[in-house]
Amino acid sequence: MPWQPVIGLEVHVQLKTKSKIFSPAPTVFGAEPNVQANVVDLALPGVLPFLNDEVVNMAIKFGLGAHATINKRSVFARKHYFYPDLPKGYQISQNKFPIISGGYIDIPVANDKIKRVKLTRAHLEEDAGKSIHYEGENKSGIDLNRAGMPLLEIVSEPELRSASEAVTFLKTLHNLVQYLDICDGNMQEGSFRCDANISIRLSEEHEFGTRVEIKNINSFKFVEQAINYEIERQTDCIKHSEEIVQETRLFDSAQKVTKSMRSKENAHDYRYFAEPDLPPLLIEQETIDKIRHSMPELPWDKKQRFIEQYELSDYDAAILTADKNIAYYFENVCKETKASNKITANWIAGELMGQLNKTGASIKNCPISANYMAEMLDKIADGTISGKIGKTVFEELWLGKQTVAEIISSKGLSQISDPKELEQVIQEIINKFPSQVGEYKSGKDKLFGFFVGQVMQVTKGRANPGLLQEMLKNLLSK
Amino acid sequence: MQDDANNPEKKVISDEEIKKIAQLSMLNLNQDELEMLKTDFGNTLKLFETLEKKDVDSVEVSYESSKISQPRRNDEVLHDNKTQKQQNADTSPYFNKKTGYFDVPPVIETE
Amino acid sequence: MLHKLSLKQLHDGLKNKDFTSKELTGHYLDRIAKHDVNLNSFISVTSEHALAQAQEADKIIQRGEQTGMLTGIPIAQKDIFCTKGIKTTCCSKILAEFTPPYDATVIKKYQENNSIMIGKTNMDEFAMGGSNENSYFGLCANPWDLTRVPGGSSGGSASAVAARLCPGATGTDTGGSIRQPASFCGISGIKPTYGRISRYGMIAFASSLDQAGPMAPSAEDLAIMLQAMAGKDSQDMTSANIEVPNYLSYINESLKGKKVGLPKEFFQDGLDDKIRSKIEDAIEVLKQQGVEFVEISLPNSVLAVPTYYIIGPCEASSNLARYDGVRYGYRTNNPKNLESLYKDSRAEGFGDEVKRRILIGTYALSSGYYDAYYQKAQKIRKVIKEDFDKAFEKVDLILGPTTPSFAYKIGAMTKDPVKMYLGDIFTIPANLAGLPGMSIPVGFSNNMPIGMQLIGKAFAEPEMLNMAHIYQQNTDWHTQIPEKYTT
Known part of the structure; x- marks a missing residue:
């Protein structure tokens, strides 16, 4: 019996602003470690976030492009967890009140049909830094250049039903954010990456199964592979009456499998609360109208x-x-x-x-x-x-x-369209293959192609095909 | 304080719970501290009990002090990479001047 | 006797070249050297920096340029404000060796006013505490009685001003941290409306409650300092985009017809009788100036302490998550792994009170408890604010005691943090409502000062300073200096 996969995506779109979401540090990719992290990004004592207006504009642009609701009041919230690449010990994100709600993306599916995939929401947040491991040494290094990069997290409803649908959705979205000029779309540099939530169920009528999240997939190919692997794994689990654990898994692109993260990683308690350093984000209708009129x-x-x-x-x-x-x-x-x-x-x-x-x-x-x-x-x-x-x-x-x-x-590539020049070549060929000419004349029409080929060979393909057809027919029938 | 710790009425939080909270808070607590904090914790929770009687179910929380949107920052870069590097070196004893990273014990990648 | 002059008198003296800023700064540095051994109100005295600034200020005065009221005048800064190139510790071991690469907006503003930073004052670690006993750099004493606490968290600033080791100092007030020590030390202090002064560079304790403010002998001094500190800051999105009035120009207005509310909840049984009687005396003084008094009620103010001790720690647990030993600050020796780097650095770097509040805050925000604690506290906070809104429909200002008791003996409360929390009962409501509150001295009992609190509508600082100033024109409590420190 075929199982039906239920897939929802969370896509992290890095907004292509000049400066970070809460600080005036630059967003250029590939700089020396930590030189693009200022006092705010480093979370020094006493610093405060200051919201970049362009980030808001870009989110509005997306909302308009995705037929979504632009919430005139949204609230930033702190999401807490300790990790060395998260300087404040919390990420400023949006939780209960995102900037964008609803909306949809139409994607092409089989038989020239269009499928409308609904979006749950899209919210603004800051990116974290990165850590590297020192080769051959028992230590790591923290690079906070990426900390504070503006992200728009776009969440789809669990309406995708196959890996290929998910990829089509992603590609459509990828294309949209580039059309809107809000993201450079560079997946290798991590400007566009996604998490996939996958469960399976017997059929449309059944309730959703236990959901598994695969984190941080950064290519279309990997998305397809990861989802397909996960569908297979979950189906196997059910077939063998094994329980599917609600968990976060990572995709290993080398082995093409998803792997469970340690259970501790799943035991997060994010302790969200409204960010007291930022007043609620209020958007005036005027701002929305202005952006609407300048939409690409x-x-x-x-x-x-x-x-x-x-x-x-x-x-x-x-x-x-x-x-x-x-x-x-x-x-x-x-x-x-x-x-x-x-x-x-x-x-x-x-x-x-x-x-x-x-x-x-x-x-x-x-x-x-x-x-x-x-x-x-x-x-x-x-x-x-x-x-x-x-x-x-x-x-x-x-x-x-x-x-x-x-x-x-x-290269002498220009076409021979001069009838005299072409006639000369054709005549040479006719002279060269008298028996074939005889056969042709006696009704073996197929040989016409042979003569065309010979002329093309001699002219290195430069004979004007139309003219050649016409002249060859004439000369052969003489 | 020790007396309070022996008062069963004031023990409203279990060892397990306080350990869980300490883990979430990333605080290493020794046994003595655990005992002390547990007692204080209990007393503080007692203080909070006075709120239980107050019915505020119909109250809507609002966070804004103003109905007017706050001015936002223009998307401009005000930063100098070179200065920042020097500043990192001056501010942080854990900044590795050679590599430019903040050095920490190995960050174990989750498998 | 320069230390007996008010800020205005010092300004006039400098302008008339009766003395130079260098002399003035030197005078205060000498006083600090002489007296602070016993008080420990400063954790760092920035002599060289101060003298260099004084020299610059003298040049400005010499050139006869139009000078601001604070030009050449030394001010002490609470060690919660980041000072570029100068150690800023928040009196925590975790920041004991931290030197910020930037200046807090408050510090910048004092610099722009050509004021002199004479040193950084002692405080409770991360401003958590009401006695200055939680400082990593040791106790700070009350100049009126060295065996008593100066209050907190801005205990160092209050102590230094009371002993006239500086003509004014900054403080911060999250639940009473300016007003309570001002009251304990017999000086004036104002916590302005939330958002009036930028929080940028002020090390955060509870972001929705923290507010900086001035501490000085008189309301007039406060007006001058507040003028320098207030204003919208592009680096603090919560700073108010509201014009700053000229505080001094309003200070002498008549009080005739002003209506002041006396919240009955502030005058109940818990209040010390001596404090009650001194407040009643002060009310008489104001009545003579034409002020009318009416009883009002702030029914939910009784819930303020538990509400505050949920919201404050919740925000603190979050604000203090950045102290992890990864990028700056204290790091445990040879951490065996990443988890130990975090847990040991934080365990060794934070003091007990800070840990208590981090744990309580983490607990109150954690899954399953959020609604019962944090969410509920936010709702009660709103109800408390609505009580004030209602009261201010009828009155211009609210008056009451600053604290339920005087400065207590060092060590008296350390064993019972919750009892100490209850000492903030009269100051906390203004923080929760984001309203301005101030404390001025209204007398003594057994040689210990008593403070009276004024609470105003949002941005009613001019009215409050005005009333306090008129009161001080008719009394001399604010000019009292503990005997040891008069000369």
Whole structure:
């Protein structure tokens, strides 16, 4: 009997502000340890938190993007636990009164359907620091540069039903926060990470099973693996009549398994109470309205517009808007090129995104500028080069050394569209293969492709395909 | 104080409970301290008993002193990394000038 | 006899060049050297720093620049305020070697006023206590009787001012820590409205209750000091965005027609008869100035002590979690592991009273008890505040005793912390309600001073200082100095 997984996600989105949530220290990644932790971040005696306005604006932006309620009054609270990377002995977070309540994210699921995943809430909090272990020494080091980085924790309802749904949800959310320009989305640096709550049950009608939390998963792949492992583990437990323990587990990405954290870690008593150093966060309607009016186009709106404005298929539009920088690139190329939107879309979704994936490069530092891409597509459109040759040009452009024109001329890649020149080549081939010509003429039509291939071989693929077809037909029938 | 400790009426908190609270508070207490604190604890809880009679179920707690939102900080960096490093070295005896970390006994990663 | 002058007189003297700031500072440093051996009101005397500041102040005065009221005048700072480059310990072993890299806003403001910081005063560890007996740096004595406590937690400041080792000092008041020692030592002290003075750099005990304030012989002195300390601070989001009035300009207003409430709960059986009679005398003085008195009731004020001893420790348990031996402060020797680093550093670094309050606070916040204690205390706090709101519909100010008894003998209360807690019964309500409260001396009994408390509406400091000043214009209790310290 198939068991139904019930999955809810808690996503930690690092907001891309210049300074920290409660201090004016910088948020740049990768600095020397502890140099970006000021008196407030270090929790020196007597310091007080001072709320960064931009953090609030970004949370509002998210709330608007996720169709959620922006609470005009939210309350910061202290969450207590002792850990060396938590300087105050408490984390300033929001508990009973978060800044954002409700909302939803629509995600694509099988058969071109859309699933609406409800959000429980999103609240503001500060990040903790990090600890490292000194190699070969019996001590650790604490780095508090990350302490006080602004986080928006987004909590979904337990409405996801498979690992792949969870990943789709995460990807949609990941895309949204980047569209909103509130997070750099860098998962390796931990700017976007998630905890997953998983339980299983017999079917829709049954109550939720015992919930297990997997903490701190920082890649889409790991999310999928961790959830799938956990579903299997829990199903096994039930099959063997073992009890599923409500606990926190960690994902071991090397062994691809989840492991129980020590029970002590589960025995937290956070002793939340309203943060007396910060008055309740009051948001005026005016602020919300102002942000609403300056909202960027959201991914689903952009997709719809692409379908209408560029007459793209749903599929193409989805691919091109899945990353706002790709979408931006696409629109820039469209503006410049004479090529059709469909061809432009094919090139970007196919060749370009393939290359980005293969090399791990990001569209933002893509070696082929939108201008060059447009120019290349123009050369295909006007017949200077064939689509096939275009791929060679593309590869050369990727190296970033030459312009489109330089590549075409230096490699002699321009298409042979001169009938005289082409006729000469065709004639040579006809002369070279008299028996095949005979066979063709006696009705073996299939041999036409053979002649095309021969011409292409001789011209190194530069023959204008349309012209070649036409001339070859004529000359062979003579 | 010792007399109070022997007064069963004042013992309203168990050894186990006070140990749990000491653990949550991250305080290492020896037996004498435990006894003393337990007694004081009990007396303090007795003091709190006067609140039990007061019915405040219908009272709503509010935290704000003002209905107007407090000004928030502009998102500006006011910081110098170099100065901070020196400050860390000056303020903390546990700051490792070589590595830049605050050194502590091993933080055992949970398995 | 410079130490008998008020702040205003000192200001005039400096301005008229009757003496220099260096001379004045030197005079007080000499007095500290001579008298503080017995009092222990200072835990550090910042002579060099003070003399250098005095030299700067003298230059400013020499140049004839427009000088503030505190230019060149030495003030002592409670050791709860962070001072850049100068040890700040909160009188705890856990911070005994701590030197902050920054100045508290209060310290900055005194600097901006070109005032001289003469030293840091003794206090109960982390401001927890009412007798100064919880200081890691030892007892502090009451100048009126060296066998008695000066009160607390701002005991060092009260003792130093009473003995005229400084013309004024700062204190902090979470449940009475300015008013009670002021009362015990026969000086004036005001805890302003919550939010009136920035808490930035003031080491936190209970964030929703802590408030800094001045301590000095007279209400006029307090007005001058409060002027320097008050104001919105961009580094403290709980500081009030309300304009600071000119306190001195209001101080001489007539009291005619002012209505003062006498809460019947403050005059019940527990009150010492001598204190009651001195308060009654003071009421007579004020009546002659045209003040009307009416009985009022603050029915829930009887719940203030237990409410406070829940909220205070809850916030304290949280505020003191940062002292873990990881980044600064005391660390146990050779901790065998991380847990020992935490538990032993904290166990060795904190004193008994601090531990008691951390434990109580942790308990009251812990799962299963939160509603019964913390949540309930917050609700009662609101009810107590509403009592005041109601009372202030009828009266301008509230008057009563500051403490139910005088300064007691050193050691008399140490065995029973709860009994000591009950000594805060009259001061705590103002903290819970966030209202300004002040204490002024109204007489003596057996040579020990008695204090009277005024409580005002939020930001009613001008009215309170005004009433206290007019009272002091008609009495001389505030000018009394213990005999040993007159010369």
